[in-house]
Amino acid sequence: MERLRGMYDVLPSEVWIWQRMEKIVSQVFQSYSFQEIRFPVVEETALFTTAIGEATDVVEKEMFSFQSRSGLPISLRPEGTAGCVRAVIQNDLCNRGTIQKLWYQGPIFRYERPQKGRNRQFTQYGAEIFNVSSPQADAELILMSARLWKKIGLPNITLEINSLGTGQARLEYREVLITYFKSHIDQLDKDALSRLETNPLRILDSKNPKMQEIVQNAPVLSDYLDEESMDHFEQLKSILDECGIKYVVNQKLVRGLDYYSRTVFEWITSDLGSQGTICGGGRYDSLVELQGGKPTPAVGFAMGLDRIIELIKDLNLWQPDNQVDAYMVIDKEIHMKHINKISEKIRSALPNLNLLINQNPSSFKAQFKKADKLSADFAIIIGEHEIKNESITLKSLNDKDFGQKEMKFDEFVNTLNQYK
RNA sequence: GCGGCCGUAGUUCAGUUGGUAGAGCCCAGGAUUGUGAUUCCUGUUGUCGCGGGUUCGAGCCCCGUCGGCCGCCCCA
Numbered sequence A: 001m002e003r004l005r006g007m008y009d010v011l012p013s014e015v016w017i018w019q020r021m022e023k024i025v026s027q028v029f030q031s032y033s034f035q036e037i038r039f040p041v042v043e044e045t046a047l048f049t050t051a052i053g054e055a056t057d058v059v060e061k062e063m064f065s066f067q068s069r070s071g072l073p074i075s076l077r078p079e080g081t082a083g084c085v086r087a088v089i090q091n092d093l094c095n096r097g098t099i100q101k102l103w104y105q106g107p108i109f110r111y112e113r114p115q116k117g118r119n120r121q122f123t124q125y126g127a128e129i130f131n132v133s134s135p136q137a138d139a140e141l142i143l144m145s146a147r148l149w150k151k152i153g154l155p156n157i158t159l160e161i162n163s164l165g166t167g168q169a170r171l172e173y174r175e176v177l178i179t180y181f182k183s184h185i186d187q188l189d190k191d192a193l194s195r196l197e198t199n200p201l202r203i204l205d206s207k208n209p210k211m212q213e214i215v216q217n218a219p220v221l222s223d224y225l226d227e228e229s230m231d232h233f234e235q236l237k238s239i240l241d242e243c244g245i246k247y248v249v250n251q252k253l254v255r256g257l258d259y260y261s262r263t264v265f266e267w268i269t270s271d272l273g274s275q276g277t278i279c280g281g282g283r284y285d286s287l288v289e290l291q292g293g294k295p296t297p298a299v300g301f302a303m304g305l306d307r308i309i310e311l312i313k314d315l316n317l318w319q320p321d322n323q324v325d326a327y328m329v330i331d332k333e334i335h336m337k338h339i340n341k342i343s344e345k346i347r348s349a350l351p352n353l354n355l356l357i358n359q360n361p362s363s364f365k366a367q368f369k370k371a372d373k374l375s376a377d378f379a380i381i382i383g384e385h386e387i388k389n390e391s392i393t394l395k396s397l398n399d400k401d402f403g404q405k406e407m408k409f410d411e412f413v414n415t416l417n418q419y420k
Numbered sequence B: 001g002c003g004g005c006c007g008u009a010g011u012u013c014a015g016u017u018g019g020u021a022g023a024g025c026c027c028a029g030g031a032u033u034g035u036g037a038u039u040c041c042u043g044u045u046g047u048c049g050c051g052g053g054u055u056c057g058a059g060c061c062c063c064g065u066c067g068g069c070c071g072c073c074c075c076a
Helices: A014-029 A045-052 A057-061 A081-090 A136-151 A169-183 A189-198 A200-205 A211-214 A227-242 A306-316 A336-349 A364-374 A384-389 A409-419
Strands: A042-044 A063-067 A073-076 A098-108 A121-131 A157-163 A261-269 A277-283 A297-303 A324-329 A356-358 A380-381 A391-394 A404-407
Touching: A014 A098, A014 A121, A014 A136, A042 A045, A042 A081, A045 A057, A045 A073, A045 A081, A063 A277, A081 A098, A081 A121, A081 A297, A081 A364, A121 A136, A121 A306, A136 A227, A136 A261, A136 A277, A136 A297, A136 A364, A157 A227, A169 A189, A169 A200, A189 A200, A200 A211, A227 A261, A261 A297, A277 A306, A297 A306, A324 A336, A324 A364, A336 A356, A336 A409, A364 A380, A380 A384, A384 A391, A384 A404, A391 A409, A404 A409
Parallel strands: A324 A356, A324 A380
Antiparallel strands: A042 A073, A063 A073, A098 A121, A121 A297, A157 A261, A261 A277, A277 A297, A380 A391, A391 A404
């Protein structure tokens, strides 16, 4: 039996990266007063098709969809926002305009062709703000993500932002675009033709060199933005300027989910090949209503932990902590019952000490070698001598001045307490 | 979903015109009677991704399949 395609195991040798990352992210989110919310990995398929949009790639070909035993079409979540919004509505978290700042974390599933930085199961951390329509919320999310990158130590990442305007402005622009592309229909490639009716905005994203000219000369979205959206965008930019966040306005940044309006943004790295986006998000002021809730402005982002961890590994940004604080070196002649008794006593007195006991004792030399390999700070030596004296010998493996001392239990505990 | 490259011990790889497999690292033990580097010695592991075909004979050739990587598409 083998792992399914696009899935992966996180092995003990690298799980520390995940754990440290989880700690950092949740700590930063909490420092902005976001609260964690947890919701299912499986939802009705209809939730995703209405939220994300029928004509998107995610819905058209990337969902893990199947039927429940009752025949209901259900899907593994291909993104987090739809489920989060569903939970907010169903539990009435936003009644009477309550501001909610929520974060979530967990596995996301998309049936795509795997590649570096792209798996079929991957982990997203997301943050959403409900009931704040001002660009203050958009800005806070961007500032919070910027703080995260700094804390993680990510180099070479850039922020791209754009405004899609209100739904209505977008509709208007859409018509203009369709008219424009139809007048150049002979120059469109296959991909563009199929998008012409479903999602013409994404034709602008085409990387086909033959399409560049027609794309370059296409009408620009910003010319069709409504007054309010333009003002919203300008305010956002001025906050970012004031806080020293650098960004690039990318007029062609559209994003593949239909629910976005006004602000959209992406954080991009050049160190991961063609999978450059490590975090993306935007405003979705009409989604809550679309899902059956009261009109509620909202904005959020999601970041791909897998890609960020890939970066940390590739660029060697982090170093692991010692897995073992102390390694117990044992004379193999001693009965294990003495060893267990002593080690249990140590664990009660020093609960934070990571103590590894050699359960297959060989020569002292081999055991010290092992302790050294694990880069333990201390060796705890139990031999016949120590058993007879009811003592413990403690040896520092990285402090020569400390050397090696035989001591009674209380002194031993006090000594290690100073260290840990 | 489309195009290209690849798949040999835990890992990185070698394997010459087809004659049934090796090296480094890692791991374990040891180099005299309770001590960490380096060095030295010893040792373990492979359905050569899987299935089929060609051949007297295939890790090497052919087909299929699964998986990985790269590009496109798209996205986190």
